Amino acid sequence: MALPKWTDERTTALTDFVGGESPVSQATVAEAAANLETSTRSISSKLRKMGHDVELASAASSRAFTDAQEATLAAFVSDNSGTYTYAEIASHFEDGAFSAKSIQGKILSMELTGHVKPAPKVEAVRTYSPSEEETFVSMVQEGAFVEAITDALDRSVNSVRGKALSLLRSGDIDAIPRQETTKGASKEDPLAEIADLASMGVEDIAEAIGKTARGVKTMLTRRGLSAADYDGAAKKEKASA
Secondary structure (H helix, E strand, O other): OOOOOOOHHHHHHHHHHHOOOOOEOHHHHHHHHHHOOOOHHHHHHHHHHOOOOEOOHHHHHOOOOOHHHHHHHHHHHHHOOOOOOHHHHHHHHHHHOOOHHHHHHHHHHOOOHHHOOOOOOOOOOOOOOHHHHHHHHHHHHOOOOHHHHHHHHOOOHHHHHHHHHHHHHHOOOOOOOOOOOOOOHHHOOHHHHOOOHHHOOHHHHHHHHOOOHHHHHHHHHHHOOEEOOEEHHHHHHHHHO
């Protein structure tokens, strides 16, 4: 069966799930794959393309449990019954030395699965119905802020931004809707809002964050980041030489 494509909405959901974890553990990769209904290989590949450092699956799966570790794990799971998911146990146990998959297999073999907390599901990646998309486009054309669109369609800010990028690329809207100005907004990094920076061109990024293409190139160079058509990392390295 073909794996689902990486839409802007799915990419945003993955970014939200991973958060600031670095390197991204195989435990997190496994849970992200389960929640987004895709393979761990697809998750790892996508994260690396987005610039994330991801733990090698071979490193996470090559470890064996000693008798002492097995006993310690059994005690930990039993003493904390219903408190932790497999990923959380993997994170707490032996400083994350074992992947969530390894932990799950060992707990299964010890018949202690009833003590494990079910993993919470991330917000489902909902598609927009034709009527919702029509409302979305109409509100953008009327100059609505992102917050107004989230309220009207009962979607998260990230979902609205992801959909806006899709509509911008398809030509259905001419610009990304803006968020209302809040205190401290000027201190935020506008590039941090772009989930898949490396796959976008400078012009698209400029449209998304309300900056000029020249301004985007300056920001990319200062941060050592790269877009699809501009290597800010190389520019920064050259400037520092």
